[in-house]
Amino acid sequence: MWRSKMLILCCIWTAFLVSSSQQQQINIGAFFYDDEMELEIEFVAVVNSLNGPEMEQPFTMNPLIKRLKREDNSVSMQEQACDLIDNGVAAIFGPSSKAASDIVALVCNSTGIPHIEFDVSDEEHVEEKPNHEMTINLYPSQVILSKAYADIVQNYGWRKFTIVYDADDVKAQARLQDLLQLREVHNDVVRVRKFSRGDDYRVMWKSIRGERRVVLDCDPDMVVELLNSSSEFGLTGQFNHIFLTNLDTYSDHLEELSADNETFAVNITAARLLLTTESQPMYLRNYGSVIQRENVVSEENNEAIRTLLHDLLADGVQLFSYAWRNASYFYPDRMQVPRMNCDFAASGGRPWQMGRYLMRLMKGTSGVNSAIFRTSNMQFDEDGQRINFNIEIYDPLDGIGIAIWDTKGQINQLNVDAKVQKKIVYRVATRIGPPYFTENITAIELNMTGNAIYMGYAVDLIEAIAKEVNFEYVFVPVADQQYGKQDKDTKQWNGIIGEIINNDAHMGICDLTITQARRTAVDFTVPFMQLGVSILAYKSPHKEKSVYAYLEPFGGEVWIWILISVFVMSFLKVIIARIAKTEWENPHPCDRDPEVLENNWHLHNTFWLTIASIMTAGCDILPRSPQVRMFEATWWIFAIIIANSYTANLAAFLTNSNMKGSIGSLKDLSGQKAIKFGTILGGSTYNLLADSNETVYRLAFNLMKQDDTYPYTKGNPEGVERVRKNRGDYMFLMETTTLEYYEQQHCDLRSVGEKFGEKHYAIAVPFGAEYRSNLSVAILRLSERGELYKMKQRWWINPDRSCFEEPDASETQDMTFEELRGIFYTLYVGIFIAYVIGITEFMVYVQQVALEERLTVKMAFIKEIKFVLCVWNNKKPIMAGTPVASVRSGEKSLDCTPKSARRIVLGRSAEEMRELTPMESKGSMDGVEHQEEVGEEAAVVEARV
Secondary structure (H helix, E strand, C coil): CHHHHHHHHHHHHHHHHHHHHCCEEEEEEEEEECCCHHHHHHHHHHHHHHHCCCCCCCEEEEEEEEEECCCCCHHHHHHHHHHHHHCCEEEEECCCCCCCCCHHHHHHHHHCCCEEECCCCCCCCHHHHHHHCCEEEEEECHHHHHHHHHHHHHHHCCCCEEEEEECCCCCHHHHCHHHHHHHHHCCCCEEEEEECCCCCHHHHHHHCCCCCEEEEECCHHHHHHHHHHCHHHCCCCCCCEEEECCCCHHHCCCHHHHHHCCCCCCEEEEEEECECCCCCCHHHHHCCCEEEECCEEEECCCCCCCCHHHHHHHHHHHHHHHHHHHHHHHCCCCCCCCCCCHHHHHCCCCCCHHHHHHHHHHHCCECCCHHHCCECCCEECCCCEEEECCEEEEECCCCEEEEEECCCCCEEECCHHHCCCCCCEEEEEECCECCCEEECHHHHHCCCCHHHHEECHHHHHHHHHHHHHCCEEEEEECCCCCCCCECCCCCCECHHHHHHHCCCCCEECCCCECCHHHHCCCEECCCCEEEEEEEEEECCCCCCCCCCHHHCCCCHHHHHHHHHHHHHHHHHHHHHHHCCHHHEECCCCCCCCCCCCEECCCHHHHHHHHHHHHCCCCCCCCCCCHHHHHHHHHHHHHHHHHHHHHHHHHHHHHHCCCCCCCCCCHHHHHCCCCCEEECECCCHHHHHHHHCCCHHHHHHHHHHHHCCCCCCECCHHHHHHHHHHHCCCEEEEEEHHHHHHHHHHCCCEEEEEEEEEEEEECCEECCCCCCHHHHHHHHHHHHHCCHHHHHHHHHHCCCCCCCCCCCCCCCCCCCCHHHHHHHHHHHHHHHHHHHHHHHHHHHHHHHHHHHHCCCCHHHHHHHHHHHHHCCCCCCCCCCCCCHHHHHHHHHHHHHHCCCCCCCCCCCCCHHHHHCCCHHHHHHHHHHHHHHHHHHHHHHHHHHHC
C-alpha cells in the first residue's frame, strides 16, 4: 500500500517536472518550389538557429514545408495552405513571385494567420487591399524602389539615356515607372527598348548605337549575354555607363565580361539592398554572402551564392520570432497555437485574433533593434509594404560600394579611394583652326608623331590641365572640321559634339561655345575664356602723306583764287593809295616847307602788307586815309576767315587716315543693303541671331537669309579671306577673341562697333563624366595663377606686327613729321631762295668793293666774309670813295641841308645832278659837310648811351 502510494506520488512529480520543463512549440509553414532548394535550406537553418538550446528559449518553431511545382494551380495551392492551417501554423511564409496567384494571401486573410512574403509582388490596387490585410512583404516597395532608381540616375547627371528592360517581366514597368515617366516628357532624350529572352539582342543594341548611358533591367543570368552582344556596337567602350537595376545582380559572375573581352571598359554600376555590417550568424557560413566592412563590400567565394531572397527570408523569420516574443511578454496566456481551419473561416467563423495582433507588431517595426536583421532599416506601412530601406550603389566587377541611397532621396558617397581606377588615355576631339589648334610644320618635317605635331592655345591648355589632374591624352582632330550641329531630320550631331556623343572622344576643346542646344547633348566644364561677337571689316592700307599734305585743307582752285586775290589787292591798293591825298606825306618831318611829297604805297610795300595780313603778321607802315583803311579792313576780314578756316581744317586733314565709314554697330549694318555680311553656318553666332527675339538680331539674320550671294562660310578663315578679298563690300560676324587674333595677323582688318552677345568657351565632356569636376577645378587654378592670360598673350600677340596704328578719332593726337614735312620743306625752300638772292647780291657787292679799293675779287671776298662772320660787330665803317659811302653821303645831305640851300627833285639821276650850277653843287657839298658833323655828334651820343 505504501509502495503503491509512493509510486503514484513519483509519477505525479515526474509528470509535473516534465510539464514544467516542456517548451511551447509553434508551427510555421512555408511554400517553396522544387527549384528553390537553397531557400528551403535557408529557412530551416534560420529556424534552427533561432530555436537555439532548449533551456534558453521560451518557445521553439517547428517548420512545416510545402513543396510546389510549376504546374500547380491556385486550387492546389489553396488546398496545401488549408492543410497548413489545419496543422495549427501561426504564420505562413511564401510562396515566391513564381506563383501566379495570391490565393495564399486570401486564405491567410480569411483565417487571421499572418502571411509573410519575401519576394517582389504585384502592385496592389485599392480594391485589393482589404483582401491582403494579413500580408506583409519584406521586399522593397516597387513605388519607392522606382523613386530610388530615378534619384540615382539624376545624381549621375544623366540627361540623355536609354531604358532597356525585359518585355516578359510584368513587374519591370512598376520598378521603372519614374524613369519611364521621363520619357513622356523628354521623348527625344529618354529612349526605351524592350527585349525578350532568346531574341537576337544585337538588333536591339544596333537601334541605340552610340548611346552612352543605358539603364538595364533584367535577370542576373542574362546580364553577361546581353552586354557581350553590345560590344560590337561600341556600348562597352571607355566611359560608357550602364546602370543595372536588378537587386540580385551581384549573384552573377560579371567578372567574366572583362576577362574574356580586352576592349571591355564600360563603367558598370548596380544597385542592391544594403546589408548590415554585423557579423554573420553561424548558419550563414554554409552559403556565399556579400559582406560590407568599413565601406568596402566583398563577396565570399563559397560554393553556393547567397541571393537577396535568402536575406529577406531570414529577416522574415527573425521578424516573426521577434513579434511572437513581444506578444508573449504582454499576453502570455493568450499566445497559444491557433486552432483554425479553412472550413470554419468560410462558414463565417471568427479568425484568429492574436494573428492580427502579431501583424500590428510586425508592421510597427521601425528600425528598432535593426541589428538583428540582415537588411537595414526595417519599416512597413499600414498595407504591409516595406517603405524604409537603403540601396547601395556598387561596382559589380570589383565588388566595391560607391554610394548609399536612403528613402529621403539622399545619396552619400562611400570611400571611393578603394576603387581601382583603370589606366585610361583620354581622347581629346578638336578641329584645326588658329590660334587654338594648328599643325606644327617643323615637327612634321622632323617626322615627329602624336601630340608633338600640334600646337596652339588648346594644346597648351590641355597640357597644363593634364599636369594638374595627372592624366594622359591624345588629340583627335574631327574629320568634318565642324564644331557640332544637330541635323533637324536625323537628330544626329556632327563635329566635336558628335564625336563625344558617339563615344569616339572623352572631351572636346577649341573655340567651342557653350550653347543651350549643345548643353542638351553634352556637358561643359567651367569656362576658360569669355568673349562676345563683333564685326570684322576691311581696313584700307595706310598711305604715306603727300609732301603737299598741308595744302589739303583748301582745294587747288581755292589756292589759285587766294594768289590772284593777293596780287589784285596789291595793285588795287597802290591805285587807291595814290588817289588818296592823305597818303602823300612829307619825307622829312623837320622840313615844314617840303618841295616834294612821297607815297609809301608802292608795289613793294602793298604786296608785303597784303601777305603780312593774310599770314597774321605785323607791318611797320599802315594806311592813313579813310578809303585805304576801309579797303585794308575789308581785306583783313577776308584774311582772318581764310587763316582760321585753314587752321581749323589743317589738323583734321593731317591726322585723318582711312575713313571709318557709316557702319558703327550691328544696327547700322542691318539698316543698309550696300555692304553684305555673314557668319559661320550653324555656328554659335548663327544660332544667336536665328534664335533671338531681339529686333536687331532678327533683322540681321533675315538680311543674311535673303542675300543671293550666300553670305555664310564653313569656318573663320574663309570669312576672313572673304573680307579681305571684297575690300569693304563684305563684313563678317565673328567672335571677338578670334577677331583679335586675325587683326594681329593682318594689317588690313579692323573691328567695327562694340561686342554683343556674351559667350563663353569651355571644354565639352559627356554627361555624367566623373572627370568633369577635376577639369573645372584645374581651369580655375590656372586662371587664379594667371596662366590662362599668359597663354592667350602668347598666341594672340604677334611680335612681328608692323602695321600702322590708326589714331583714335575721339582723342587729340600728336602730329608726326610725316604729316607736317611739307611745311618744313616749304620753309627750307624759302630759306634757300632767300640765301640765293642774298649771296648773289653779296657777290655783286664784293666785286664793286674790289673795283673801288683796287683789290682782287678774292681779297675783297675774304675781307668782306671775315667781317660777316664777326657777328658781334654791328657797325661797319664807310670808306671814302666807295659807292656805299657816296650813296650814304648823298642821303645825309638830303636829310640835314637847310631848306634855303637845297633843292630836291624826285626822280633825277646822277648824270642830271652833275649838270647842276656850281652854286647848287657848292650848296650840296656844304650840306654834306654839315651832315657829316651832325653824324659824328650823333655817333658820340650813341656811344655814350
